[in-house]
Amino acid sequence: MLSSMLTGVSQTPSLSIAAGILAVSLSTIYLLQFQWSCRTSKVPLAQERVLILGATSGVGRTLAHKYASRGAFVCVVGRRTAMLDEVVQECEALSSQGGFKDRILGIRGDCSDVQDMLTLRDAVQDAWSGLDTLILTAGVSALQPLMSVAGIDMSAPGPRSQANAEGIQHAVKAANAAVNGNFIGPYVVAITFIPFLTSTSPSPSIMLLSSVAAVIPAPTRTLYASTKSASLLLYQALSIEHPSIAFTFILPGTIEGDFRASAVDNPPGAPAPKIHEADPNKHGLKREAVADRCMRAIDKAEKMIFTPGYFRAGHISYWVWPTFIEWRARVKYNFKH
Ligand SMILES: NC(=O)c1ccc[n+]([C@@H]2O[C@H](COP(=O)([O-])OP(=O)(O)OC[C@H]3O[C@@H](n4cnc5c(N)ncnc54)[C@H](OP(=O)(O)O)[C@@H]3O)[C@@H](O)[C@H]2O)c1
Numbered sequence: 351m352l353s354s355m356l357t358g359v360s361q362t363p364s365l366s367i368a369a370g371i372l373a374v375s376l377s378t379i380y381l382l383q384f385q386w387s388c389r390t391s392k393v394p395l396a397q398e399r400v401l402i403l404g405a406t407s408g409v410g411r412t413l414a415h416k417y418a419s420r421g422a423f424v425c426v427v428g429r430r431t432a433m434l435d436e437v438v439q440e441c442e443a444l445s446s447q448g449g450f451k452d453r454i455l456g457i458r459g460d461c462s463d464v465q466d467m468l469t470l471r472d473a474v475q476d477a478w479s480g481l482d483t484l485i486l487t488a489g490v491s492a493l494q495p496l497m498s499v500a501g502i503d504m505s506a507p508g509p510r511s512q513a514n515a516e517g518i519q520h521a522v523k524a525a526n527a528a529v530n531g532n533f534i535g536p537y538v539v540a541i542t543f544i545p546f547l548t549s550t551s552p553s554p555s556i557m558l559l560s561s562v563a564a565v566i567p568a569p570t571r572t573l574y575a576s577t578k579s580a581s582l583l584l585y586q587a588l589s590i591e592h593p594s595i596a597f598t599f600i601l602p603g604t605i606e607g608d609f610r611a612s613a614v615d616n617p618p619g620a621p622a623p624k625i626h627e628a629d630p631n632k633h634g635l636k637r638e639a640v641a642d643r644c645m646r647a648i649d650k651a652e653k654m655i656f657t658p659g660y661f662r663a664g665h666i667s668y669w670v671w672p673t674f675i676e677w678r679a680r681v682k683y684n685f686k687h
Pocket of ligand 1: 405410428531562602604
């Protein structure tokens with residue numbers, strides 16, 4: 351009976367493929383659960399040493415609150431000193447409400463500054479003798495159609511003006527700022543902390559807060575998407591070079607908050623960034639929800655998370671039916687040409 355069933359399967363290629371897919375899926379689920387139980391047994395939640403780079407506002411700040419509440423050792427990092435002091439106080443209050451003491455550090459630092467990152471690593475070494483979880487939320491936004499960054503209005507009627515030296519220089523300056531914030535920062539952080547993590551944690555983990563824009567192109571996001579994409583690819587390749595570290599990549603859509611105020615690509619003479627999409631504070635994902643998803647993914651050593659989950663289908667659809675996704679992106683960013 352069994353042999354006739356097996357013979358039947360081998361004679362039906364689609365059944366064999368389905369059985370293969372099922373076997374691979376079940377083994378993946380088993381391996382993920384195994385990794386998860388290993389991490390919590392090796393790094394108990396109230397012993398976890400967590401470094402959050404980019405914690406003075408937004409998702410990084412919310413993550414700091416949540417890790418402090420569950421008793422972790424938390425080091426918050428950012429460039430704005432006054433906001434850093436506030437986060438430290440908030441985290442200390444949450445930590446002590448849970449009965450924990452002396453678990454919060456605040457260090458001012460710029461991720462792209464080599465000396466700042468070395469000073470930070472020394473401080474973490476002195477305080478905790480090592481690190482288990484590195485969370486990188488730092489990043490800068492860029493929001494304009496590229497030609498407008500160079501001072502050219504493509505929607506103006508009449509003969510088209512050409513890019514001049516001043517406009518191109520302005521666009522180069524914007525690109526340098528975006529590369530520095532979204533690629534050089536993560537690059538310096540990786541080199542500074544990967545050997546430190548692997549030599550001091552029984553179960554090291556790195557989470558990169560990327561963006562769905564890193565894998566699905568969008569108008570008005572040329573600089574932002576290409577620089578976020580560069581850091582995502584950098585960390586994906588690093589995850590192959592360092593299999594002992596659990597790398598997690600989070601790719602969210604628009605999130606509520608003031609991220610757009612950090613835009614590095616205002617057109618020449620523009621006083622403030624022009625926002626093309628619907629108000630992020632009305633339509634964006636809630637910071638709390640994104641932070642919860644980040645923590646669950648780190649705890650379970652999940653690799654690549656789209657949030658909302660249907661963006662994964664958008665990513666696949668771009669390769670199957672690019673014109674449809676391009677049309678959707680034009681609608682979302684209110685981009686007409
Ligand atoms: N908001 C969205 O719609 C959205 C959507 C998808 C993905 N994301 C990604 O999510 C991440 C966080 O976004 P958010 O909404 O939480 O923005 P946010 O409120 O602006 O937070 C960014 C944080 O990064 C810090 N930071 C920026 N550059 C830094 C640097 N060079 N060194 C150290 N810290 C730096 C900022 O602090 P200081 O200025 O004090 O240094 C701030 O604490 C970003 O990487 C972004 O690309 C955002």
